[in-house]
Amino acid sequence: MADQPKVGEPVERAAVAHYVATLSADLAVMARRTGLQTLGFLLEMARLEAENASRPGAGGRNPG
16 A cells, blocks of 8 residues: 555645646536626636646645
């Protein structure tokens, strides 16, 4: 089991960020289609932030 990354390691962090980016994009589309423009905008900003965090070398902060 030594081959598995520990919680908070870059591989897991990137995978979680990618997942959040995917979900945020879907939710933003849903929000905008139903007239929730501001919510769609905020979800799009979350998508962009998550995509940046999922890129290789995107160390960033780890508040938790």
